[in-house]
Amino acid sequence: MVDTGPVVTHGRVLRIAVPIVISNATVPILGAVDTAVVGQIGLAAPIGAVGIGAVILTAVYWIFGFLRMGTTGLTSQAHGAGNSSEVAAMLTRSLIIGLGGGALVILLQGFVFATAFRLSPASADVEALAREYMSVRVWSAPAIIAIYGVTGWLIALERTGAVLAIQVLMNGLNILLDLWFVLHLGWGVEGVAWATFIAEWGGLALGFWLCRDAFLVPAWRDWPRVLDAAALRNMASINVDILLRSLMLQAIFISFLFLGSDFGDVTLAANQVLLQFLHITAYTLDGFAFGAETLVGQATGRRDRTRLRRSALLSSFWGLGCVLLLSGAFAGAGGWIIDVMAKAPEVQEEARHYLIYMVFAPIIGLAAWMLDGIFIGATRTRDMRDMMAVSAVIYVVSVLLLMPRLGNDGLWLALLVSFVARGITLGLRYPSLEAGAGRADPGD
Numbered sequence: 122m123v124d125t126g127p128v129v130t131h132g133r134v135l136r137i138a139v140p141i142v143i144s145n146a147t148v149p150i151l152g153a154v155d156t157a158v159v160g161q162i163g164l165a166a167p168i169g170a171v172g173i174g175a176v177i178l179t180a181v182y183w184i185f186g187f188l189r190m191g192t193t194g195l196t197s198q199a200h201g202a203g204n205s206s207e208v209a210a211m212l213t214r215s216l217i218i219g220l221g222g223g224a225l226v227i228l229l230q231g232f233v234f235a236t237a238f239r240l241s242p243a244s245a246d247v248e249a250l251a252r253e254y255m256s257v258r259v260w261s262a263p264a265i266i267a268i269y270g271v272t273g274w275l276i277a278l279e280r281t282g283a284v285l286a287i288q289v290l291m292n293g294l295n296i297l298l299d300l301w302f303v304l305h306l307g308w309g310v311e312g313v314a315w316a317t318f319i320a321e322w323g324g325l326a327l328g329f330w331l332c333r334d335a336f337l338v339p340a341w342r343d344w345p346r347v348l349d350a351a352a353l354r355n356m357a358s359i360n361v362d363i364l365l366r367s368l369m370l371q372a373i374f375i376s377f378l379f380l381g382s383d384f385g386d387v388t389l390a391a392n393q394v395l396l397q398f399l400h401i402t403a404y405t406l407d408g409f410a411f412g413a414e415t416l417v418g419q420a421t422g423r424r425d426r427t428r429l430r431r432s433a434l435l436s437s438f439w440g441l442g443c444v445l446l447l448s449g450a451f452a453g454a455g456g457w458i459i460d461v462m463a464k465a466p467e468v469q470e471e472a473r474h475y476l477i478y479m480v481f482a483p484i485i486g487l488a489a490w491m492l493d494g495i496f497i498g499a500t501r502t503r504d505m506r507d508m509m510a511v512s513a514v515i516y517v518v519s520v521l522l523l524m525p526r527l528g529n530d531g532l533w534l535a536l537l538v539s540f541v542a543r544g545i546t547l548g549l550r551y552p553s554l555e556a557g558a559g560r561a562d563p564g565d
Contacts, residue, residue: 129416129431133279134439137415138408140281144288145404155313158299167310169243170250174314177237178255178262183371185222185266187363188215191356192273193411194500197418200278204422206340208278210347212332214356215270217347223263230259250310257314261321268321271328274335276411277418283331287324295320362502366509373516377536380520384529391471392529394462398455398479402447402486409440410494417498426558429499433551437491444483452480478533485537488544496547501554508546515542 127133155175159167192215199207226233234255238248268287275283295316302312335341346352374396381392416432451458459472496505516539523531 129420129428129435131435131439134409134412134416134435137276137279137281137412138436138439140285141276141408141411142405144281144285145407147288147292148404154296154299158303159310159313161304162309166244166246166250169247170254170310171313173243173247174251174254174258177234177251178258180237181226181233182262182265183367184364185219185269186367187360188218188222188266189269189273189276190363190414190497191360191500191502192270193277193414194359194418194497194502195356196274196277197415197498198422198500201419201422202424205338206343206346207352209335209338209341210343210352212270212274212335213341213347214353215274216267218360219267219270220263223261223266226262226266227259230256254310254314257311258317261318264321264325268325268328271325271332274332275328277415279415280331281408281411286331287327290327291320291324294323359500359502362506363497366502366506369509369513373513373536373539376520377532380524380532381529387465387467387471388529390463390465390468391475392532394459394468394472395475395479397462398451398458399482399486402444402483403490405443405447406440406483406487406490409436409443410490412436412439413491413494414498417495418500419498421499421558424558426555429555429558432498433491433495436494437487440487440491444487447483448480451476451483455479475529475533478537482537482540486540486544488548489540492544492547492551495551496554499554499558501550501557504547504550504554508543508550511546512539512542515539 155171159171192211196208196211199211234252272284298316298319299313302308302316340346382389413433413436417429420429420432455476456473459469463469516535519535519538523534
């Protein structure tokens with residue numbers, strides 16, 4: 122019999138997922154502290170500058186999000202196959218891409234900043250301060266993009282506690298330095314930028330330390346293996362597929378916001394508030410989707426269909442439990458959440474009118490979120506790309522048919538239809554994914 126490794130259990134799924142859920146929960150805290158600290162200056166421009174600067178850099182770094190997903194899928198498969206040399210080589214490849222991508226952002230910073238402000242003009246004061254903020258923080262681009270690769274690698278090995286440690290260190294150090302640089306030393310917007318710069322490089326340093334076992338294996342610097350043309354082509358193909366899929370998904374959400382602006386400022390604000398419910402759902406489900414990526418990837422590496430199916434089912438079982446809780450929470454406390462996020466009575470009233478869509482959105486979107494994780498683990502990224510394209514077309518058709526008749530209700534329905542389309546189209550491709558995993562019994 123071939124060793125199939127640890128059994129896939131409910132406890133194993135939770136050990137992977139829970140640290141990711143906690144890690145994601147810390148993300149909004151940092152943004153709130155940044156805003157609160159800069160708000161103590163007593164001027165509006167610094168708050169706007171930090172907000173705009175952070176949004177621009179986050180959008181640029183988001184382009185490299187494929188590195189986290191691609192690294193998880195490929196590393197988990199190598200780990201499942203028992204190929205420790207390839208596991209170590211994958212870490213080096215992801216670090217090369219991450220550090221190189223960050224260096225490219227630094228080289229192109231002038232073009233990036235100028236383009237961003239042409240697309241989203243700001244007052245002279247805000248733009249000047251935002252450029253000051255970004256001109257410091259951009260130098261940590263290699264660190265933050267390389268961290269995508271490090272976290273993808275750690276997730277693949279089920280070391281999500283290490284991912285949580287990196288996030289806690291970065292956010293905690295950032296908050297402490299925010300308080301010191303801005304409130305004590307009076308560095309203003311530049312102090313917020315330096316705090317983030319130091320925290321991001323500190324996060325990468327901790328990431329290196331947490332991955333130190335990989336650097337004990339000579340394969341991490343076995344350059345013929347690391348730079349193997351076939352491996353690099355495969356990694357590039359997977360990453361491009363993920364990037365294209367992500368761009369199409371982002372286009373749906375951006376178009377949703379732009380189309381919502383046609384209904385007036387109040388409706389636009391209400392839509393923005395309600396989108397935060399989707400962010401909460403995504404942050405929560407990420408833990409179980411990452412669990413699916415890891416366990417399905419390992420099963421694919423072992424060529425074990427039975428283990429793959431069990432990994433997909435158990436991860437999705439906990440994902441279902443999560444979305445039922447979220448839907449119940451949104452139904453019971455959604456009005457209170459809206460009141461916390463928006464103080465304008467007219468926005469509160471408008472958001473409550475559309476809250477019903479957020480009650481059902483987690484359940485409707487479950488299949489799409491979980492199947493994304495399953496397909497990433499199996500590195501069936503071409504299917505992800507193609508089914509995302511089909512879903513985007515269905516979204517556009519739904520908008521054209523529903524918005525003229527139902528207004529903003531039609532827009533929300535079109536967005537939910539796109540979730541259903543993603544779930545159904547990927548679900549139809551799942552049997553092919555499972556069939557490609559290899560023999561049903563690896564001990565045959």
